[in-house]
Amino acid sequence: MENKKLILLVFHFFILVSIANSQNINFEDYFLNQTLRIDLIHAGDYNSENYFMEKLIKEPYWGGSKTNLLDKFRYGENIVEVFDFETGKMIYSRGYATLFQEWKATEEAKKIARSFYETIIIPFPKHKIKVVISGRMRKVDFTKMFEVTIDPNDYFIQPAQPPIYRVKKILENGPPEKKVDIVILGEGYTINEIEKLRNDANKIKDYFLNCSPFKEYKENFNFWLIESISEESGTDVPGKGIYKNTILNSSFYTFNIDRYLMTTDIKTVRDLAGYVPYDQIFIIVNTDKYGGGGIYNYYSLTSVDNPYANYVTVHEFGHGFASLADEYYTSEVATEDYYDLKIEPYEPNITTLVDFSSKWLKLVEQDTPIPTPAEDKYKDKVGAFEGGGYVAKGVYRPMIDCTMKSIKYDYFCKICYNAIVEMIKFYSE
Numbered sequence: 001m002e003n004k005k006l007i008l009l010v011f012h013f014f015i016l017v018s019i020a021n022s023q024n025i026n027f028e029d030y031f032l033n034q035t036l037r038i039d040l041i042h043a044g045d046y047n048s049e050n051y052f053m054e055k056l057i058k059e060p061y062w063g064g065s066k067t068n069l070l071d072k073f074r075y076g077e078n079i080v081e082v083f084d085f086e087t088g089k090m091i092y093s094r095g096y097a098t099l100f101q102e103w104k105a106t107e108e109a110k111k112i113a114r115s116f117y118e119t120i121i122i123p124f125p126k127h128k129i130k131v132v133i134s135g136r137m138r139k140v141d142f143t144k145m146f147e148v149t150i151d152p153n154d155y156f157i158q159p160a161q162p163p164i165y166r167v168k169k170i171l172e173n174g175p176p177e178k179k180v181d182i183v184i185l186g187e188g189y190t191i192n193e194i195e196k197l198r199n200d201a202n203k204i205k206d207y208f209l210n211c212s213p214f215k216e217y218k219e220n221f222n223f224w225l226i227e228s229i230s231e232e233s234g235t236d237v238p239g240k241g242i243y244k245n246t247i248l249n250s251s252f253y254t255f256n257i258d259r260y261l262m263t264t265d266i267k268t269v270r271d272l273a274g275y276v277p278y279d280q281i282f283i284i285v286n287t288d289k290y291g292g293g294g295i296y297n298y299y300s301l302t303s304v305d306n307p308y309a310n311y312v313t314v315h316e317f318g319h320g321f322a323s324l325a326d327e328y329y330t331s332e333v334a335t336e337d338y339y340d341l342k343i344e345p346y347e348p349n350i351t352t353l354v355d356f357s358s359k360w361l362k363l364v365e366q367d368t369p370i371p372t373p374a375e376d377k378y379k380d381k382v383g384a385f386e387g388g389g390y391v392a393k394g395v396y397r398p399m400i401d402c403t404m405k406s407i408k409y410d411y412f413c414k415i416c417y418n419a420i421v422e423m424i425k426f427y428s429e
Contacts, residue, residue, distance in 0.1 A: 025091055025092075030091045030125060031091075031092075031125055031126060032062075033061070033062050033123075034059060034060055034061065034124040035060075035123065036121070036150070037058075037120070038053075038056060039053075039056070039117070039119050040117075040119070041116070042098065042100045042115065042116050044104070044114075045104075045112065045114070046109040046110045049100070049104070049145070055158060056157040056158065057158050057274075058124060058158065059160040059274040060274075061176070061277035061278075062124065062176075063181045064177070065178075065429065068426050068427070068429060069123075070093050071093045071094050071095050073426075075095045076097045076346070077096075078096055079093060079142050080094055080120050081131070081133075083130040085129055085130050086127065092123060094122075096120070097296040097297065097323075098116065098298055099116055099266075100114075100118065101135075102255070103116070105338050117264070117265070117266055119270045124152065126152065128149065128150070128151045128152070129149070130150075131147070131150060133146040133147075161271065163275045165227050167275050167276055168227060169222070169225075169276075170205055171222060172222055173218075173219045173222055179220055179221060179222045179427075179428050180321075180427045181221075181224065181276070181277055181278045181280070182208075182222070182278065182282050183225075183273045183276050184205075184223065184225045184226070185228055185272050185273065185281065186201070186225070186228045187228070187246055187283050187284065188230050189229065189233065190231070193233060193286065194229070197284075200284055200286070201284065203309075204284055204302070204313055207310040208313065209221070211310075211314045211409065213417050213420050217424050217428075224276045226272045228247050228248070228272050229247065230245065230248075230286075232245045232246060234287050235251060235252065239253050248263045248272075249268070250283070250301070258291075260293055261285060261291035261292050261293055261302075261303055262301060263301070266299075280297075280317070280320060280321055281300070282299070283300070283301040284302060285303050286304060287304070288303065289306065290303060290308060291312070293316060293319075294316030296319060296320060297320070299320060300317045308407055310409045311403065314410070315403050318404055318416060321420065322416070322423045324404050325345065325347035325404065326404060327349065327389070327397040327402055327405035338389060338390055339352065339389045341394040342354065344356075349398055349402075350388045350395055350397055351396050352395055360382060360398055363414065364382050365381065368382070368383045369383070370383065371385070374400055378400065380399075382398055382415065383398070384396035384397075385398070388405070398413050399414065402416055404416055
């Protein structure tokens with residue numbers, strides 16, 4: 001066991017050294033200020049998965065950082081790494097997660113195989129590149145799963161379709177490469193509800209900017225709105241036999257959980273988001289039923305008219321933006337045994353204590369016991385409180401309560417706060 005830990009420490013050391021040595025990549029040497037979208041089919045079941053190339057699309061804008069091109073966090077179930085074909089040098093990487101990986105942890109995945117449309121975006125290369133997608137096998141470190149060589153001069157790379165919906169910038173604080181650009185997509189709004197969509201988008205923006213730590217870093221954000229129109233108002237609620245014709249095909253009862261509101265139509269999501277330079281996608285659904293969802297570097301989503309929409313907005317964005325884990329353990333979820341208790345999870349706000357020193361141990365006061373009892377005297381203390389990641393035993397959260405645990409708006413614990421701030425700085429440096 002000690003040898004295994006030593007090997008992992010050495011491995012992570014060389015990753016960090018490589019990133020430190022490579023973060024001086026000059027964006028203009030390798031990339032255009034545009035996006036290459038890689039569309040794939042991701043298919044499999046509980047025990048296996050495969051990728052199949054679908055198409056390549058050239059989008060008109062790149063919204064990400066031009067300085068922090070290599071991922072220092074290594075969050076997510078997958079990571080995409082881009083190498084200059086001629087030199088073999090890694091020139092871009094980013095961790096992410098998908099709905100497929102969540103589905104793999106459901107009971108259904110043990111019975112049948114399914115396919116999901118999947119998309120990855122990277123800066124558009126000037127020269128030939130090699131793209132490698134790696135995934136976590138049983139939550140351990142990344143293993144290569146797919147590789148493709150891409151020539152930017154390939155005439156099969158399709159241009160993105162021009163916008164057919166109005167684009168509106170609702171908050172501008174600077175150039176996209178130095179800000180966190182959030183694009184808001186409207187879902188379930190008819191042509192007669194455009195004014196409601198505009199008002200709702202501003203309401204969502206304010207939910208962010210009135211909540212810590214976003215309000216302290218307000219000037220680090222740009223917000224865009226795509227005024228996308230649906231044929232019908234609302235969204236699908238399969239459990240009640242309700243189906244609506246909407247642009248993003250969203251639905252409650254994702255993985256048969258009634259409050260889980262998501263869409264598998266990531267293709268249309270990316271088609272709309274690509275109208276502007278963006279870092280994060282946020283979908284607002286025109287319904288008052290409680291629900292939403294968020295997946296790291298995929299998208300975040302909320303129902304807009306529910307009384308708890310302010311909480312759901314920032315909670316789900318915690319998943320989508322900073323890879324924060326759910327800290328609750330009593331609500332119904334679709335996944336089973338999502339965390340292996342013998343492995344330290346990658347999310348920054350939960351621990352199995354397998355490698356607690358890699359998490360927030362240094363912020364724990366000397367007289368705070370680990371594990372930490374959920375007693376009043378530790379209410380405002382950082383510790384390791386048992387219960388989180390959907391289970392009552394074996395997974396620990398940083399503080400007694402947090403926006404990632406309870407329905408409480410503007411209540412991120414110190415560890416979640418710090419994780420969000422670190423990500424804001426990464427995208428806006």
